[in-house]
Amino acid sequence: MHLKCVECGKEYPMDEVRYTCDCGGLLEAVIDLDKVEDVFDGRDITLWKYQSFIPVKKRISLKEGGTPLYRVRKIEHVAVMRELYVKNEGANPTGSFKDRGMTVAISKALELGMKKVICASTGNTAASMAAYASAAGMESYVIIPEGKIALGKLTQAMIYGAKILPIKGNFDDALNLVMKASSEMGIYLINSINPFRLEGQKTIAFEIYDALGYVPDNIVLPVGNAGNISAIWKGFRELRDAGFIEHLPRMIGIQAQGAAPLASAWKEKRDYSPQPSPETVATAIRIGNPVNWKKAWRAVKESGGFLETVSDEEILMAQKLLATKEGIFVEPASAASLAGLLKLREQGEISGGESTVLITTGHGLKDPEIVVRIIKIPEAIEATEEMIFEVLR
Numbered sequence: 001m002h003l004k005c006v007e008c009g010k011e012y013p014m015d016e017v018r019y020t021c022d023c024g025g026l027l028e029a030v031i032d033l034d035k036v037e038d039v040f041d042g043r044d045i046t047l048w049k050y051q052s053f054i055p056v057k058k059r060i061s062l063k064e065g066g067t068p069l070y071r072v073r074k075i076e077h078v079a080v081m082r083e084l085y086v087k088n089e090g091a092n093p094t095g096s097f098k099d100r101g102m103t104v105a106i107s108k109a110l111e112l113g114m115k116k117v118i119c120a121s122t123g124n125t126a127a128s129m130a131a132y133a134s135a136a137g138m139e140s141y142v143i144i145p146e147g148k149i150a151l152g153k154l155t156q157a158m159i160y161g162a163k164i165l166p167i168k169g170n171f172d173d174a175l176n177l178v179m180k181a182s183s184e185m186g187i188y189l190i191n192s193i194n195p196f197r198l199e200g201q202k203t204i205a206f207e208i209y210d211a212l213g214y215v216p217d218n219i220v221l222p223v224g225n226a227g228n229i230s231a232i233w234k235g236f237r238e239l240r241d242a243g244f245i246e247h248l249p250r251m252i253g254i255q256a257q258g259a260a261p262l263a264s265a266w267k268e269k270r271d272y273s274p275q276p277s278p279e280t281v282a283t284a285i286r287i288g289n290p291v292n293w294k295k296a297w298r299a300v301k302e303s304g305g306f307l308e309t310v311s312d313e314e315i316l317m318a319q320k321l322l323a324t325k326e327g328i329f330v331e332p333a334s335a336a337s338l339a340g341l342l343k344l345r346e347q348g349e350i351s352g353g354e355s356t357v358l359i360t361t362g363h364g365l366k367d368p369e370i371v372v373r374i375i376k377i378p379e380a381i382e383a384t385e386e387m388i389f390e391v392l393r
């Protein structure tokens, strides 16, 4: 097993602290697929069940993965579809899919003898990194855009013991600073440019195949920094290359209209360019320059998928629909996947006969301010039977 540049193909050993190629290209872990184990029996699904696919020896785990895959029959009805599932990543230990990448990246940090870790974050990465760093006995540092982080996530990062450094800038500024700090100060970089993060996240593909026993036609998910779509695609490709599956799903990425550098380039059939000052209620995907955009573009293209945008209004409607119809409360960014699906059904780009899995990436309680803004908390009434009976009648 080794790391390989996705641009020029240059190879590096796994035990070198390195995030990008000398040419500047992103690195990807190459797994020995002739040595992986067939564990896909549908039973006892957890992330580390697939350890033969994961290129680390140590293990810092909070029992991540094994998240529920719900058949959402009421929404199937709304969307007029034969088969629709939600893979609810909010059920991970810190409430988001980031825990998958973190268990692997922090395990790698330990293996490499690192004492400190750092990331730039819109929130979920910070919360997750802080939890795993404390489990591993490491110090963690988070650079965040001032005032742009959901309260639930900031609270998490702080209680797990991370040092928080707010900056007067956006996520992309934060990421640039973190990359400089890691290369010049020897602090391990945990952002999804770190190839080991994607090695954990790819297990979403394994779990879907393991649970269903087959590969669905479509995977629909929100796209922010674009690591997850690349990672899940890598997971499915490895399943195919190892000979477990033949059919691959279409990868369909959804971005918020106000933060859609990839989706707008895709739809306008032009080259990618970063988007200055991204804006959306879906804070977890408020990113104007996704670090993994090239890998994501490749995933979408190779899989025969596409990218779509949804408005904030559509996102908030989908969030409510998931909660009220199916009992699944997700953060706004996660609801982008359902909002996207409904739009694509309307446009006929996904047919009703296809099987689809929506990925919801984070728990709704991560970002309660948005919900509080759109719902009205009822006023108190007198504590009498008459009043209560009156209301309940």
Ligand SMILES: [Zn+2]
Residues within 6 Å of the ligand: 005, 006, 007, 008, 009, 010, 021, 022, 023, 024, 025
């Ligand atoms: Zn290269």
